[in-house]
Amino acid sequence: MIIEQIKRSVRESLQNSFREMDISIDIIRSPQEFGDLCTTIPFKVAKILRKPPYEIADKICENISSGLFSSISVSKPGYINFTLSSDAWRMFLSELEAKGEDYYRKESNGIRFQVEFVSANPTGPLHVGNGRGGIIGDVLANLLSLQGFNVEREYYVNDAGSKMDLFAQSILYYYLLTFNKESSFPEDGYRGEYIKDIASDIAKSFGDKFINMDRKVALSEVKKIGKEMMIDSIKKSLEDFGVHFDNWFYESSLYESGELEETLRLFRNTPHTYEKDGAIWFKSTLFSDDKDRVLVRSTGEPTYILSDAAYHYNKWKRGFRRVVDVWGADHFGHIVPMKALIKGMGIPDDFLEIIIYQMVHLYEDGTEVTMSKHTGTFFTLEELINEVGKDAARVFFLLKSADTHLNFDINLAKSKSMDNPIYYLKYTYARLKGILREGDLRNISYSGAESLDLSTIQTQEERELMTSLIFVEESLNNAAKNYAVHEVPFFTIDLARKINAFYQKYRVLSPGKEMQGRLALVNASLIVLSILFDIMGIEKVERM
């Protein structure tokens, strides 16, 4: 790929000028008057050598010999500016045309990489907050996959803890109520409408069979049925949202397989556990936690700390060497304990990375609505998708960086007048397709980059478009490196803007020497847009 080649060329000349300098090369876009691209490498070298950046830039430039650039210059404090040559353009276009949709896909690095996300308890339907986690994980997995990782997406189903018991008790309460039997409602139980729906569904399908049953047995049955229904609903929402998982991992399977005990033994064999007040503790303070954590309660019940340890140990055993967990900010407090567990098990530090996304706040009629499964007040992901459509919903979440708080206005979402650039993107793609359709009617076709006269591409709009297309490679690198999925729609919109500026000003299908060059730009834009749409998981339309 072209940016990769540019970096290699800069690196070579850097090391020719300054032996032993091994720093990663940055390539950024230049302001218009300074060419197409530039690097700030001289500043980095200047810091190390304590010499003026301008001198260093000059020295590096002396050693750059590359057909990729038609001109190289040094400006002000020490930038090196590059103007791309027509050879560079041709290389880019040829490779893009040859590889098509696979252009940005790097060779496999053999590393198994797991992205775990959403992982909401199956005690209720997904809400809009889960949608945020869903989009972050989904797009991140797409980005990492292009970077050459062998990526798997996983949903961890927390179906073993006390929340599930509470869930079952809540359902049973409403179930009994449908038969006019009063029972005590569990403390902090779930009161959402969906609980009542499940209860009445069970009453319809199973009749009164749970009324006289032993309460323990009834609860376990009801839990199983309710869980299935909830997971079905979650799966459907995710499917409607275009989010796909390779694997659904059940917490309960850790109990059944004996891995929970295995993990406990693992800890007991280290000096990092002790017993106190009848409970088994993990000395996580040894690993920079501020308090120790309970692995097994005094009742003998394991805590989620132990099952999370077992779960991550399982990931390690399955052969993943890099794992990203995507969590909502309400789980922030669990990061330090989780990392302590990893260290405590002797797994390398860089195994686990945790991405936190900030809370989604719901507003309706100008006031904040608290989202809670316990009180049953929330706006579901399903509702959002139904109101605004899958693609608009995806882009809506995608546009905010994970660490900003997201204010979600229900009225705005329902009005469908959401300020959403999804239509701009789709329109851009469709109108380019329109050119090709029209070209077919007029028997005009693009002849390919090899035989192209690139000297006809001269105007500012065309040049900027070409550079934008070329720079997408580096934008994808940065987004993947930073785990910053929100960058994708931003630079895609930026690209679309360049396309539209070009489209508006020049006729592509007007016979003349410029025509093939412009067709090359249209063709390349379509390929790149298509790839970016796929990464974001939004549909391409030929007509709107």
Place this chain on the structure above:
RNA sequence: GCGCCUAUAGCUCAACUGGAUAGAGCGACGGACUUCGGAUCCGUUGGUUGCGGGUUCGAAUCCUGCUAGGCGCGCCA
């Protein structure tokens, strides 16, 4: 009290992780097609980057002291 996130144009958000004159959309105002899709394009307007210090060639970004909001700090997950 401690930890993390946030504070940038009237509003919603960016800023390639320390890079060039802080940018987009929406809003407001003014322009552009007899043509391949006007769901478009071009221009104007709009800023003490929450406040005060510091670090250096260079700070929205880093260090420090504040202010305001959010989240977390269980033998809950």
